[in-house]
Amino acid sequence: MANGGTILAELLLTLENLTCERDERPLFSGLTAQLHAGERVQILGPNGSGKTTLLRTLAGIGVPAQGRIEWRGTPVSACRWAFRQSLLYIGHAPGIKAALTPLENLAWYRALSAGSQQGDMVAALERVGLAGYEDIPCYQLSAGQLRRVALARLYLSRAPLWILDEPFTAIDQKGVADLEQQLQHHTREGGLVILTSHQEVRLPELRPLNLLDYPPRVEEEVGDEY
Ligand SMILES: Nc1ncnc2c1ncn2[C@@H]1O[C@H](COP(=O)(O)OP(=O)(O)OP(=O)(O)O)[C@@H](O)[C@H]1O
Numbered sequence: 001m002a003n004g005g006t007i008l009a010e011l012l013l014t015l016e017n018l019t020c021e022r023d024e025r026p027l028f029s030g031l032t033a034q035l036h037a038g039e040r041v042q043i044l045g046p047n048g049s050g051k052t053t054l055l056r057t058l059a060g061i062g063v064p065a066q067g068r069i070e071w072r073g074t075p076v077s078a079c080r081w082a083f084r085q086s087l088l089y090i091g092h093a094p095g096i097k098a099a100l101t102p103l104e105n106l107a108w109y110r111a112l113s114a115g116s117q118q119g120d121m122v123a124a125l126e127r128v129g130l131a132g133y134e135d136i137p138c139y140q141l142s143a144g145q146l147r148r149v150a151l152a153r154l155y156l157s158r159a160p161l162w163i164l165d166e167p168f169t170a171i172d173q174k175g176v177a178d179l180e181q182q183l184q185h186h187t188r189e190g191g192l193v194i195l196t197s198h199q200e201v202r203l204p205e206l207r208p209l210n211l212l213d214y215p216p217r218v219e220e221e222v223g224d225e226y
Contacts, residue, residue: 009036011073012161012192013058018067019217020053026065026216027053033209037160037190040183040203044196045211051196052092054211055165058194059089071161085113088159092166094150098139102130102149105138109153124155127182129175144170154182162186164195 011034018031027050035041043051056062058069060076060083069076071083096105106121125134128148138146147170154162162183168176180203183193195201 009038010190011035012037012071013194014068014070014073015058016068016070018054018057018069019065020050020057020062021065021216022050022053026218028211028214029066029217031067031209031211031214035192035194037192038187039192039207040187040205041192041194041207041209042197042201043194043209043211049211051211052165055089055163055194055196056091059087059091059163060084061089061091086159087161087163088113088153088157089163090150090153090165090167092169094146096138096146096149099137101135101137102141102152103134105149106152106156110156113157113159121152121156124152125149127155127178128152129178142170144172144175147171148175151179154179154186160191162191162193162195164193166196166198168197168199168201 013035015031015033015035019029020027020031028045031054043054045051053062057064060080071079071086076083097108100108102125103121106124110121122134125131128151130145130148130152133141133145138149141149147167151167151171167179171179176199180201183195183203187193
């Protein structure tokens with residue numbers, strides 16, 4: 001494990017001098033980090049500091065204004081397919097189709113990530129406490145249950161890299177404990193978890209990555225002369 005210090009874990013994700021911006025306004029600059037198999041990483045920073053923007057960028061939904069992202073030593077731009085197959089991204093919104101049932105939503109996920117996992121969808125729904133809700137349209141579920149449908153992917157996925165934006169939102173205490181256990185299991189098996197959470201995360205050896213340590217570089221402006 002990288003955190004243990006003795007055994008060198010495989011380097012999975014390299015962030016090299018990243019700058020991310022929204023509407024041409026830099027949020028953070030010069031973010032450099034090496035993330036290894038077995039690590040649990042929490043992105044920290046106040047509201048609006050760019051945590052979601054960073055996760056979306058890492059997931060390939062956005063592009064950095066500057067810098068480089070490498071997957072297993074290769075720029076992601078040069079191994080996009082392999083990278084996509086290695087990634088499970090669960091964003092802020094649960095990404096669930098309301099008209100479909102939980103089982104149908106999971107079937108979509110399985111079809112879209114062909115080859116990246118096999119497993120029992122019914123069992124996955126049971127693991128997230130949705131036994132008996134498999135065939136009910138998702139528009140009839142509560143916010144926490146909807147979130148659980150999204151999280152059921154964690155029990156199907158074989159992707160090593162999990163990027164999770166606020167996975168604990170709307171989840172009750174038992175659900176949070178189950179989720180923490182699943183994240184630990186994944187990293188013990190050599191996975192890498194990168195997450196954000198405004199709630200306390202009770203995971204051992206959780207590595208903080210604070211965006212406040214990478215303040216945006218402000219370009220010097222040339223003032224108008226009068
Ligand atoms: N769709 C958007 N269009 C333009 N700017 C946006 C958009 N979404 C977010 N921003 C801006 O980008 C900045 C970073 O937003 P982001 O969601 O990445 O922050 P965050 O650290 O995840 O915040 P929070 O803790 O509130 O979830 C914010 O200041 C916000 O104003």
